[in-house]
Amino acid sequence: MTAQVLGLYGIGVLLAAMMLLKMPPGYAMGIIGFGGLAAHLSWVAGLPAGAATHSATTLVVTDLWGSFSNYGLTVIPMFILMGELIFYGGYSDTLYRAAYRWFGHYRGGLAMTSILACAGFSAICGSNTATAATMGAVAIPSMRKYKYHPTLMTGAVATGSTLGVMIPPSIVLVVYALYQSQSVAKLFIGVLIPGLLLTGLLAATVGLICLRHPEWGPPGERSTWAQRLASLLPVADVLVLFVAVMAAMFSGLVTATEAAAVGCFLALVICLVRRKLTMTALAQALHHTLRITCMVFMIVAGAVIFGRFMAITGLPQAAAGWIGSLDVPGWVVILMMLAIYAIGGCLMDALAFLLISLPIFFPLVEQLGYDPVWFGVLLCLVTTLGAITPPVGICCFVVAGMNKDIPMERVFQGTLYYLPAFLLTVLILMLWPQAVSVLAGLVR
C-alpha cells in the first residue's frame, strides 16, 4: 500500500467515524490520525507493529502537549471569556435596545435591529451559536410582541448570528491564523470590511423581504432623538472594549493573547464597576469559557494529529500538484474549493471541516499565489453558511429550540432569503480582494 492510498483510506475512515459513529470531530481526527500514523509506520515504513505503535503514541503525546501548552493558542480562551463576561453582564439587552431605538420604527425594523445587534454582540463574541442563543432570547420576544412573521423573525436572528465569526474577534479566524501561521491581527482587520458589508446586505435583505411581504414586519414605535442618543451611552462600554482590543492588535505592540487578555480584564472591570456581574455570574462565565475552550481545543489538537498523518502520507502535496496541473484558471480552482467548503460546512462543524481540509487545500492556494489572509476571510464566510443551511444548521437548531411553536423548516426557510447576500459578498471578495487587503496591509 502506498502512503497516498493510506491517506485516502484515512479520510474515508475519518468521515465514517464522524457520520456513522457520531464521534465528535476532535476525537475522530485524533483517533484516526493516531491509527493512521501507526499504520503508516508499520505498513509503509516497515517498522515492527510494536515499534510503530510506540512511535505513533509518542508523536501523538508530543503533539497534544505542544497544542495544549502553545502560547499562541491561549488567545482562544481569552476571547471566549471576554464574550461570556459581556453576555453575563447583560450587554446583549443593551445592544438590542439601542439598535431598536434607531431602527425599530421602520417596517421590518425589529428584524434589522436583530441583525445589527448580532453584529454588535459579535464584536465581543467570536462564536455564532453563542450569538444565536443570546440574541434569540433578546430579539424574538420583542418581534413576537409586534406580531412579526415567524419566517422573518427566526430567519433574521439565525442568519444574523453567523456574523459571530465574520466580525472580529472570530474564533474560526484565530484558529485558521494559528494553524496556517498567519497574523491574527491581519485577519481581524482584514475581515472588518467584509463583515460590515455582509451586515449591511443582511439588513438590506430584511428591507427587501418587507417590500414583498409588508405584513411580515409591522413597524414599531418611533423613538425620540433624546431616547436614541440616550440609548448609545450604555453601548459605549462595548464600543470602548472593541476599539481597545482592535487598537492593541493593530498597533503590533502586543501579542494577540495580550490584546485579548486586556479585553477580558477591561470587560471584567466594566462589569464589576457597573455592578452588572455577580459572583455567581462570574463563576458561570468562567465555567462556560472552560467548556467551550476545551471543545475548540480538542478540535484543534485532533486536527494537528490528523494533519501530521496527512503530511506524512504526502497526500496534500500530491493533491495540490494534481489540481495545479489542471489547465484551468486559478479562480476556477478557488471556486471549486469554495463549493467543497460550502458543502462540507453544511455537513459538519465549520471549524472541524476547515481544519480537516486545510492541509490539503492550503498548499494549493499558496502555489496559486493567492493571499492567505484573503483566502482565510473567504473560507470563514463560506463555511459559516453551514450554520444556517440544512441538514446541520446549528444556528437554526438553537433558534428553533428556543421557540418550540415554530417548525424547524420555517427557520430554514427564513434563512434562505439571506443566501443572495452571502453569495454577493463572496462575489465582491472574489472580484475585489482589496476589500480584505486594504486594511490588512496596514497592520505592522
Added chain:
Amino acid sequence: MAAHSAAMAPGIRGRRRSEVEVKYLDKTIIILNGVLILLAGVALLAVMGLSVANIVLRMMGVRFGGVYELVGFAGAIVIAAALGQTQYKKDHVPVDIITRRFPPAVNRGIDLLKYILKMVFAVVVAWKMTAYGLHVADTGEVSETLKIIHYPFIFVVAGGFAVLACTVLLDIVRTLVPEPASPAVTQPVGQEQMVEEEVPLP
C-alpha cells in the same frame, strides 16, 4: 402473583444495585471534575492576569521574558483540567445527520462503540503522557526561558486525560444501565444559556 413477584425480585434487586453503583460512580466523577474545573478556572484567570501584568511591566520598562512560557503552561492546565467536565456535559458536538434516523437500539450500540474508542484513546494518552512526564523528570529537562522544571504541568495534562477516561467510563456504564429518567444529560455549552429544553430534531 406471589410466585411471580418472587421470581422478579432478584432481577429488580440487581437492577437497583446497578443503579446505586452508577450513582456512586456519578458522584465520584462529579467531585473529580469539580476539583479540576476549579483548578482550570484559577489557571484561566492566571492567563489573563499574567498577560495584563506583562504589558504593564513592559510599559514600565521591565522585561520578564518567561511570561509567555508561564501562560503556555497555565493554558495547558486550562484545557486538560476541563476535559472531564466537557465530556460530562456532552459539549463535544457530534455529526448525527445519518444516525438520527437509526432505531434507538442501534444508536445505543453506536454510542457504546464510540465511548469505548474514546476511553481507549484517553487511557493511552494518559498513560503515555505520564511516561513522557517521567522521562522529562528523569532527564532533568527544564523550560527554555525560565529554566524551571515543567514536568508537573505534563502530569496535570496526564491527570486530565485520566479523569476524561473515568468520565467516559461513566458514559459507558450509563449506556449499558440506562436510568429511567436521566437528568444529567445537558445541552451543549453555548446553547444551554438560553435554551431550556432539548433542541428537537428536524
